[in-house]
Amino acid sequence: MADERLFRLKIITPDRVFYEGDASMVELKTSEGEIGVYANHIPLTTILAPGVVKITEPEGMKQAALYSGFVEILKDKVTILAEVAEWPEEIDINRAKEAKIRAERRLSSNESGIDELRAEMALRRALTRIELGRK
Template sequence: MPVALEIVSPEKLLLSRNVEMVVIPASEGEMGVLPNHAPMIVLLRGGTIAIHEGGKVTDRLYVSGGFAEITPERCTVLADEAVPTSELSRAEGERRLSAAEAEYNATDKNDVPSLDAAMDRMQSARAMIEAAAA
């Protein structure tokens, strides 16, 4: 019994197919989703989604963040941004990292929500650089 996987970005439906397993970058760490998974909604951090079919990784997509809704039959990823890793640019990741670091350094250190948002953008940019290099 496969897992019905859908990956959606604000622009379009990127992927919709049955897969053996999907590994998502949940905010608490990498999370594998198999058939009959417990229902939950998880926050995603910047990272790579790995799609497993036939016992191996067949596709990888970078996501900058978002949410995933998991049911026993389905995993729906609502990504802020999703790009196949083959289309990533290390230079773009480095540009985003520099911008996020500058934003963090310019932020009032008492403004915790703004600091957290800048740190999330730094982590997401680092994940993009790592995924582009892989």
């Protein structure tokens, strides 16, 4: 008999199935704030925000960086469709720091025509990479 405290978690990006396994909890950032999901959660579909996802497995915890997408939560399954997902060892911390500097410059400049939302998202992605890359 299956453990009812576990649910199936699948994280999919456009180029791969990033993660697939059983989890007892997943914590992630949504457009409405951070949420934690256990088995038997009420059904919910929400928008993913850039941040660190924490996956609690029977063997321990894993962390990864996720950037924009959608999350579907069902009673026994959670599916995350992410634009990009990265394990800590896949992150180039120097490149993330350079991206942070570029995004901050764009946001602080008074240039007309700058896409402020795009620059803010670039900054969030860089900060997430830096946060996870340091662990």
